[in-house]
Amino acid sequence: MQGTLIGGLIVGLLFGFLLQRSRMCFNSAIRDVRYFKDNWLWKQGLMAIAVATIGFQLMAALGVIKLNPAAFIPAAQIVGGFAFGMGMVLAGGCASGVTYRIGEGNAVAIIAATFYALFAGAARTGKLKSITALFGKPITVTMENPGVYAAKEGQVAPTVANLLGIDPWIVAIVFALIIFAYLFFTKTSERKAPMHWTVGGILIGLVGMLAYWSNQSYSLGITGGWINLFTATLTDAPYNWIGMEVLGIIIGAFIAAIIFKEFKIRFPKDPKAYVYAVIGGALMGWGAGVAGGCNIGHFLSGVPHLAISSLLATAFFILGNWFMYWLLYGRD
Template identity: 30%
Template sequence: MIITGLLLGTVLGFVFQRGRFCVTGAFRDLFTLRSSRWLTAFMVVVAVQSVGVFALDAAGVITLAPETFPWLGTILGGLIFGFSIVLAGGCATGTYYRAAEGLVGSWFALIFYIVGAAAFRKGPLAGTTEAVRSVETQTGSFQQLTGLSPWVFVAVLVAAVGVAVRHHLRRESRMTRFRLPATKTGLAHVLTEKAWHPFVTAAIIGVLAILAWPLSWATGRESGLGITGPSANIGAYIGTGDPELVDWGVMLVLGLLVGSFIAAKASGEFRIRIPDATTTVRSIIGGLGMGWGAAWAGGCTIGNAMVNTATFTFQGWASLVFMILGTGLATKIFILNHRGKGATPAATASPVTLTPVG
C-alpha cells in the first residue's frame, strides 16, 4: 500500500513544479514586494484541506487526536526554518522540485536538509529536539481551548480566505497581461506550457493534501502530508539500512522528485545550473538549518504550516507566524540590504513567467 505514497507524490511534484508553487516566495514577497498574493494561495491550500480533513474525521475515516503545544521548539524552530529557507533558495517542497529541475544549488540544499533532519530527529542531535519540545502546554488547539466545534474555525478560515482571493482576483482583472503565442494544443498545452494560476494550483494541492490522509492512514502512518519526517527517515535509512524506515512518507517525497522531473522535462524547464561558490555555501547552510528548524518545530512549511494549520493546532499556526518572521529577517539581511548594490542572491530570485496564449 505504500506505493500510493509514490503515486500521490508524483502527482504532487508535477503540480508543484508546473504551478511554480514556492512557499519561500510566498513568505518573501510579503517583505520584498509587499504582496500577499502567493500567501493567499498558500492559505487556499490550508482552507481546502481543512474542510476535507474534518469531513474525514466526522465520517470516521480518520480520527484526529488531541494535541499538545510544544511552544518553545515551535517558536525557535520556526524562526530557524524561516531564516534558512531564504539561504537555501526554497522551502522543503521547493527544494525537492527545484532539485528535480536541475538546480545544483538545490541538490546541495536537499542533501544537507536530509542530513540535518536525520541528525536532529534520529541522530546525535535528537536529544536537543527532545529537550526543546518537552517544554509544552497540554492544550494544543483552538477547539481544545475554546470548546467550540472545529467547524466554527473552518467557516471563519474559509470566509477569510475567500475575501482575500476575491481581492486579488479583482486586482488581477485590472492588470494588463502579456502573453506569448502557444506552441502546443489541448492537454499538452494545459499541462506543460500554459502558466497555472496560483489559486488553481493551490486548490489542486489542497485536494491532494486531503487524499494524503486516508492513503497514509491505510498504511498505519496516521498523518497527512509531511516532508521533514520522511526526509529524516531517508537519511537514517542510508545510515542504517533499516527497511522499516521506508514508509508511505518516504515514498511520497521520492514521488515529489519523480513528478517534478517529469514536469520539468515536459515543459522544457529542466536544465543543469551550477551555482557560484557563495550560493553553494548558502545552500548547504540553508539546508542544514531547514533540517534543524523543522525538527525543533515539529514540521516544515508542509507538515506544520500547511497541515497542522488545517487542523487548527497552536503548533501549526505558531510555526507559520514564526517561519514568516524568520523569512523576513533573512530577507532583510540577504536581499533588501543588498538592493542598490547589485548583489541579490541568485538562489532566491523568483522566476519570471510569460504566459502562453490559451
C-alpha cells in the first residue's frame, strides 16, 4: 500500500467517505465562523489539524516519515491564497468540498472542479507558468542536521521550529494545546449533523496520518491530484498516488451518499450558479497552483508542520473568503 496507486485510492476512499459524512468543507467553516457565528465546522477542521500536528511529529520521530513542509514563496502564498479564498465562495465549496460533492451528484461541483484542474495545471506547468515564476523562488533554511525534516542539500522549507532553532516537538505540543484549549473551553454552536465534530476531526486527522505513511512524500492533497487525473486521462502520462487519492474521494463520497440515501443529481435552476462555478473554479485552481497548495495541501496537511508557507497561505485563504462573501452578500 505504501507508495502504490491502490494505496492512494484506499486513502481517498476513506477521506471521501469521511468528508461526505462529516460535511467538512473549509469554505463553509471559514465563512460560518465569521458571518454566522457558527463554529461547528471550524472546530472540526481544527481538531483534525491538532491530531495531525501530534501525529506527524510522532511518525517522524519513529522514522516512519520525513517532515516535508511546503515551499515558502511569500508573494505566491499571499496572492494565490487570496485568489483561492475568493474562488471558494464563488464555486460554493473549497477544493475538497467540490471534489466530494461530485460524488453526491452535484453538477456545479463538476464544472468547478474541471476549471480548477485546468487553471491549476496551467499555473504549475502550462501557459500560465511564466506568471507563477514572477512570484519568485522558494526561501529555505540551511540545516546541517535536518533530523526529522526532508532536506535537499541541507535546505529545508522554513517552519516555526527550524526558524527558532528549537525542537519541533515543543512547537507541536504548544500549538496543539492552544487548539485544544479553544476546542474544549469555548462554546460550540449547536448543529444536527451525521457525525459529531470531535469524531469527524479526529478521523480526518488519522486519515491524514495514513496518507503520509502511504504517500511518504506528503500527506493529503487535492490540487496535484486533479492535475494528474486530467493529464493522465488526456495524454500518455501515468496516473500517480495523489491522482488516485482524488478519484478515491469522489468514489468514497458516492458510496457514503448511496448508503445514507443522500445521492441526488442536482442541476441548479439559476444560471448564475454555473457562471460562478466557472469563475470560482478557475480562481481556486490558479490560486492553488500559484500558492503551492489548496485548503487540504496547505491548511489540513501543511499547518500541522507549522510550515511558514502554509500558515501564510491559510491566512490569505481566510481573508479572501471573507472578502468575497462580504462583496457578494455581506454589504446587505
